[in-house]
Amino acid sequence: MNPKLVPAAWVALGVIIAVPATGWFLTSGAREARALAFHPDGTDLKATDVDNALRELSQKLKQVESTQSALQGAAMVQQSELGEMKASSVESDTQMHGKMQSLEARVAEVSSPRRRIEYTDASDTAQVSSSYTLLRNLGTFSKTSAATTVLLTWNTHVDALGEPGTFCDFQLRVDGKPDSERDGGGGRAVVYVPPGTSGGSSPVTVAALFPRVGAGNHTASVWVRGTARECLENYGNFPRNIIVEEGPRAE
Numbered sequence: 669m670n671p672k673l674v675p676a677a678w679v680a681l682g683v684i685i686a687v688p689a690t691g692w693f694l695t696s697g698a699r700e701a702r703a704l705a706f707h708p709d710g711t712d713l714k715a716t717d718v719d720n721a722l723r724e725l726s727q728k729l730k731q732v733e734s735t736q737s738a739l740q741g742a743a744m745v746q747q748s749e750l751g752e753m754k755a756s757s758v759e760s761d762t763q764m765h766g767k768m769q770s771l772e773a774r775v776a777e778v779s780s781p782r783r784r785i786e787y788t789d790a791s792d793t794a795q796v797s798s799s800y801t802l803l804r805n806l807g808t809f810s811k812t813s814a815a816t817t818v819l820l821t822w823n824t825h826v827d828a829l830g831e832p833g834t835f836c837d838f839q840l841r842v843d844g845k846p847d848s849e850r851d852g853g854g855g856r857a858v859v860y861v862p863p864g865t866s867g868g869s870s871p872v873t874v875a876a877l878f879p880r881v882g883a884g885n886h887t888a889s890v891w892v893r894g895t896a897r898e899c900l901e902n903y904g905n906f907p908r909n910i911i912v913e914e915g916p917r918a919e
Contacts, residue, residue: 782911782912782913783809783810783911783912783913784909784910784911784912785806785807785808785809785888785909785910785911785912786807786907786908786909787806787807787902787908787909788902788905788906788907788908789902789905790900790901790902790903790904790905791803791804791890791900791901791902792898792899792900792901792903793892793898793899794897794898796836796892796893796894796895796896796897796898796899797893798893798895799893800837800839800891800892800893801891801892801893802844802889802890802891803838803889803890803891803892803899803901804889804890804901805887805888805889806822806887806888806889806890806910807887807888807910808885808886808887808888809885809886809888809912810884810885810886811881811882811883811884811885811886811914812883812914813883813914814882814883815917816914816915816916816917817877817878817879817881817914817915817916817917818842818877818878818881818886818912818913818914819875819876819877819878819911819912819913819914819915820840820842820855820874820875820876820878820888820910820911820912820913821873821874821875821910821911821913822840822855822857822872822873822874822875822890822910822911823871823872823873823908823909823910824857824871824872824901824902824908825869825870825871825872825901825902825903825904825906825908826838826857826859826869826870826872826899826900826901827859827867827868827869827870827899827900827901827903828859828860828861828867828868828869828894828896828898828899828900829861829866829867829896829897829898829899829900830861830866830867830895830896830897830898831861831866831896831897832861832862832863832864832865832866833860833861833863834860834861834894834895834896834897835858835859835860835861835868835894835895835896836858836859836892836893836894836896836899836900837856837857837858837892837893837894838856838857838858838859838872838874838890838891838892838899838901839853839855839856839857839890839891839892839893840855840856840874840876840888840889840890840910841855841888841889841890841891842878842881842886842887842888842889843881843886843887844887844889844891845880846876847876847877847878847879854876854877855874855875855876856874857870857872857874859872861896869903879917888910888912
């Protein structure tokens with residue numbers, strides 16, 4: 669054979685062998701791993717060894733999955749506990765805010781100052797009947813809280829002129845309303861005309877609680893009713909006063 673043809677022959681032979689081998693390799697890659705048989709020829713492994721290894725690997729995989737499930741469960745429990753803690757914190761903040769407001773209201777009640785309304789002029793009326801009518805306004809005051817009670821204390825002198833046995837019934841009011849809804853109410857001072865005389869006179873101190881007075885400005889006044897011919901308050905124009913106190917509600 670011509671020496672120059674030998675390399676060409678070897679190249680041709682290589683091509684002839686490589687093409688079928690490449691085709692077999694490409695087609696065999698599509699087969700699933702489980703379709704391949706284990707051939708221990710030439711090794712010291714046995715089929716049982718491989719099975720045991722796969723079984724052990726499967727068990728470890730299950731353990732890992734179980735551990736992941738447990739971790740996920742623990743994470744969900746922690747998220748739930750965090751949510752409960754947040755809700756409890758919000759509730760505690762709300763309760764604390766309410767307690768602070770209540771405490772502030774109580775402090776305001778205790779710290780509310782006394783106020784004095786002073787006057788010197790007299791007042792009287794000859795229009796006396798069985799129903800209360802306005803005699804005079806004593807003055808105004810300001811109330812700081814709607815949740816407190818107003819105590820009015822009035823010091824003065826009252827007179828009644830008329831037939832013996834007749835009387836004048838004076839009553840303290842706030843904004844034209846008595847301290848109670850019951851008939852007559854409280855905060856009253858009554859003076860009678862004694863037998864054998866044409867008039868009666870008496871110094872009086874009257875106190876009344878007003879639990880339903882709201883916050884803001886209010887007017888203290890005196891109303892009168894009776895059977896006397898004339899009713900008088902502070903005859904002689906002496907210095908008089910009414911004390912206004914704001915404190916805890918008393919029903």
